[in-house]
Amino acid sequence: MQSPKMEAFPSLPPPVHEYHSPPSPRTHRTLRKLQSAHNLGAAARITNPPPLVPLVPLVPQQILQDPSLRSISPTRQQSLNRSPQRHRANSDATPPNLLVVNPAIPLNTKRSALSRTSSAADNMSIDRLIRDGPPEGDVDGALESMRLKVLDQGIKSDTDGMSSSRIYVWLIFLDAPVVTxxxxxxxxxxxxxxxxxxxxxxxxxxxxxxxxxxxxxxxxxxxxxxxxxxxxxxxxxxxxxxxxxxxxxxxxxxxxxxxxxxxxxxxxxxxxxxxxxxxxxxxxxxxxxxxxxxxxxxGMNVLAxxxxxxARSEAEAFAAFYRLLTRECPGYIRGAMDGVHRGLALVDRVLAIVDPKLSLYLTSKALSAEIYAFPSVLTLCACTPPLPEVLRLWDFLFAYGPHLNILCIVAQLIMMRNELLDSLSPIKLLRSFPALQADQIKRTALAIVKMIPDDVYTEIVKHAL
Structure with a gap:
């Protein structure tokens, strides 16, 4: 079944800063945009978050070496039964591009698939969804359509990563209330x-x-x-x-x-x-x-x-940042940062599952995630440049759950596995991760999702709470 056609992003003019000019039609459009973003996000609470992305497991060598992964046509997969154990994960929607490489490997039937989308929202751009709000009041369907658009098309931005829509998309996904x-x-x-x-x-x-x-x-x-x-x-x-x-x-x-x-x-x-x-x-x-x-x-300074x-104002940045800290990862700033340390332990566990050889090699060098991955876990990879790629990776994390940052860190290790295995002192490479490549990290992380057991995934979802 083919994905419905999605409207291309309109070209968005750069923001114009006018401090003493009288109100204009653009001012009213901005106010409507803010109001519709609030209606789509903070006014609606999602009671049934979308299920997990059903992907065929890929071994690390396939993830890195198979050239077919670069030219896969958009497809979708049949729905599976939902696991009753997971309650808060937003990482469960079927992406437009499935990494189906080895159909012989059975899918885990405890993982579910695509949530219902809005056919009207499917034919609207992200910018129009923010401006006009959910069509026919279908908030859940519009949110699911927006998630798929972010994963498939991304948020339109310039070479510096600047976008007039990104902060509103983040506020919606984080379900952030309005802060005056x-x-x-x-x-x-x-x-x-x-x-x-x-x-x-x-x-x-x-x-x-x-x-x-x-x-x-x-x-x-x-x-x-x-x-x-x-x-x-x-x-x-x-x-x-x-x-x-x-x-x-x-x-x-x-x-x-x-x-x-x-x-x-x-x-x-x-x-x-x-x-x-x-x-x-x-x-x-x-x-x-x-x-x-x-x-x-x-480390909160880098996360902020x-x-x-x-953001287009400090108040917008405050609303989104505070919501992230208090709802998605309160364990990162509470007490002895227990949430961060749980995340680091999960990086080691996931790496041992998806790439035992690399995991054993790093262990033989006395290298655990506590030594090299602490900044990446705490800052959701914001400590690794370039900043425009950080923004694109965050689009994905906020759409499907910041907890997936654990898998994104493992994905970066897999992407540099050959260099690590060939190095007599891999700590020199791990002191500073290579420049972020958001698209490749997302594709690798989505492939890793199906390689980990349900109980480990549940711990990933809950580790930062």
Whole structure:
């Protein structure tokens, strides 16, 4: 059965920044676009997430060497029975391009297939879906159609990875609620959060070798976003504590500082002036509760970077980033980052299943994922350039589940297996992964999905919660 024809992306004009011009028809179109994106995303809760991609298992050599994988025509596969064990996975929809290489290998009948799509949405572009909302109010069908479009066509962007639609697609897939600019500014204007000193120790070195990021995103913007996130997480933690155990912060940290306090801080030293300019309002009391868990961990600066790069405002980046942290991977920033360590253990387990030879070789060199894959797990591979490829990989992860990042890391290891096996010191190669190739990583990761047992996949789905 052939996939329905999908409308090509319209050419989207670059954003025009007009700060003092009167309202125009474009303004109203933008407002409608934001409203329809909210209707498609935050207003609807998906109660039945799509099932797992049914793919024929491929051994690593087939994944890497079979030239037929580069020219496979779009096909679809029959539905299978759904596994009752998996509840939150979004990685279950049949992709337009199935990697069917060895039909003799039986499919795992516990994995299910394609969720219902909307025929009307199938004939609409992603940009039109965002602008007009789900046709006939069919939210679930429109979401499934959008997932397939992202996997098959991708999100249209320029060579720098810039797209006027990407951030809205991410907000929809993350089911992020609307955050008003006033709410975001309220967090910014509270001044330095308990984690402020940690944030300032990290922001200046965020993607320092990426000229695209440095040209578009300022350190001040990154500081504001992370500080606002830290305040929000701090408030949530305080609300969960018994009243008797809540910590009281100085007045200058809990509310907006007075004008005299701001002036005193700005005049105290050049460093204080720099911090005040970067954060708009700040204080010197940045060490209060700096070790409080669940507000900021090292590496969140890199995880936040693609959101600021893709978003058209800091408030949009805040909404998407906060939703990712609190809904998809809260275990990555909680306590001793237990979710990250569970993810690293799963990288080792999955690699041992899909490529025992490479796994044994790395083990013989005393190389576990804890040594070389920690940044890739924590940042969803955002630590590996180039940034435009990171954005394309994130399109896939947000559409089908950020937990699939574990398989994407294993896919990168398989893609460099020959170099690793030929190296007497593979750690030199693993210190810095090769440049991301999003399309090849996605294809390899989707092939790996069917090579792992159901119980391992269930752990992957839940590891970051």
């Amino acid at each position: 600019t006033d709410d975001y500014l309220g967090l910014v204007h509270r001044g330095a959060s308990p984690a402020y000193s940690k944030i300032r120790n990290d922001t200046f070195r965020t993607l320092t070798t990426d000229p695209l990021f440095r040209r578009r995103v300022s350190e001040a913007s990154l500081i504001r976003l992370l500080n606002a996130i830290a305040w929000k997480l701090h408030d949530v933690n305080e609300e969960r504590r018994p009243t008797s155990s809540r910590q009281s912060l100085p007045a200058s940290s809990c509310g907006s500082p007075s004008r005299s306090e701001i002036s005193q801080n700005m005049a105290s030293s050049p460093a204080a002036k720099s911090r005040a300019r970067a954060l708009t309002l700040t204080t010197e009391d940045s060490e209060v509760n700096a070790s409080e868990p669940g507000t900021y961990v090292q 970077a693609p959101f600021l790069y893709a």
